[in-house]
Amino acid sequence: MNAARPAPDNGGTDSRAERLQQLRAPRRPRLRFELLLIGISYWVYSLIRNAAPEQVGQAQRNARWIWEVQQSMGLAFEQSVNHAVNGVTWLIVTMNYYYATLHFIVTVAVLVWLFRRHPGRYGGMRLALFATTAIALLGYYYYPLAPPRLMHGVDFIDTVKVHNTWGAMSSESMAAVSNQYAAMPSMHAGWSLWCGLIIVWLARPLWAKALGVLYPVLTLVVIVATANHFWLDAVGGVICLGFGFAVSWLWYGRPCHRLPRRVPEPPAAPASPGPAGSGDQPS
Numbered sequence: 001m002n003a004a005r006p007a008p009d010n011g012g013t014d015s016r017a018e019r020l021q022q023l024r025a026p027r028r029p030r031l032r033f034e035l036l037l038i039g040i041s042y043w044v045y046s047l048i049r050n051a052a053p054e055q056v057g058q059a060q061r062n063a064r065w066i067w068e069v070q071q072s073m074g075l076a077f078e079q080s081v082n083h084a085v086n087g088v089t090w091l092i093v094t095m096n097y098y099y100a101t102l103h104f105i106v107t108v109a110v111l112v113w114l115f116r117r118h119p120g121r122y123g124g125m126r127l128a129l130f131a132t133t134a135i136a137l138l139g140y141y142y143y144p145l146a147p148p149r150l151m152h153g154v155d156f157i158d159t160v161k162v163h164n165t166w167g168a169m170s171s172e173s174m175a176a177v178s179n180q181y182a183a184m185p186s187m188h189a190g191w192s193l194w195c196g197l198i199i200v201w202l203a204r205p206l207w208a209k210a211l212g213v214l215y216p217v218l219t220l221v222v223i224v225a226t227a228n229h230f231w232l233d234a235v236g237g238v239i240c241l242g243f244g245f246a247v248s249w250l251w252y253g254r255p256c257h258r259l260p261r262r263v264p265e266p267p268a269a270p271a272s273p274g275p276a277g278s279g280d281q282p283s
Contacts, residue, residue, distance in 0.1 A: 028263040029115055029122045038111070041130060048137050050179045059144040059181040063151050066184075066230050078148050078224050078231065079156060085225040086157050095222045096165040103188050106215065110195045118202055120263045124248045124256025125198060132190050132244030139236060140182035147183045149227035156227040185236025186229045192219035193241055201257040 070076040086092050107129075114122040149158040159165075192215055199212030223229040248256045 189234035190237030
């Protein structure tokens with residue numbers, strides 16, 4: 001009769017699983033680390049985005065293809081919106097400043113709000129945003145796209161240039177630091193939807209939830225009216241955001257908005273006993 005084989009030692013596997021589980025567990029964010037991480041990440045994002053080759057000819061061909069696809073769908077409305085809104089000076093100037101500023105201001109404000117009010121969910125939400133932006137870089141690099149305002153042979157109005165508002169990409173100073181043909185996908189659409197979903201999921205007041213719904217919708221109108229993007233660029237941004245949330249879900253094992261709101265404080269380490277014979281008894 002054969003002797004019973006000893007049970008396999010799973011100590012190593014179990015310890016690796018425990019370490020992985022600990023690594024995936026939500027952690028309390030640290031301000032200095034987060035500021036450093038966001039700063040470095042945005043620098044790397046800008047470096048890669050602006051290092052993507054400005055293939056003007058290919059960018060024009062891609063823009064023409066997208067425009068023709070939208071025409072075949074009966075949804076090539078960007079030019080009509082662009083001309084109509086440009087006729088209302090106060091409105092288009094407001095949209096120009098909206099496009100140039102809120103993209104960053106609102107995203108940073110939501111990150112700060114998460115950091116302060118939802119620290120347990122901050123890491124998952126931040127991971128979703130970072131993964132969204134990382135996958136968008138592939139689009140910028142491999143699919144150069146002329147925005148509508150730079151298309152040849154189509155009468156779009158560069159509203160920032162016409163009204164001389166801040167942030168004109170056609171100016172020499174801005175063109176030197178930003179790739180004008182990195183238009184697909186639209187991170188204005190992707191980041192605004194990230195902000196909007198977080199506000200809808202986590203904010204309590206009804207007016208805040210309404211703003212969460214309104215913000216990405218207004219952003220879509222703005223990027224079309226200012227001729228900075230096709231609506232299909234916004235679809236690309238939404239797809240990237242879906243990828244970002246999927247990465248966060250896979251890492252944490254649940255949707256990031258369902259992570260615990262707060263992370264419990266780690267237990268205090270027990271005091272190490274003193275050397276033998278050096279007790280606290282009075283002499």
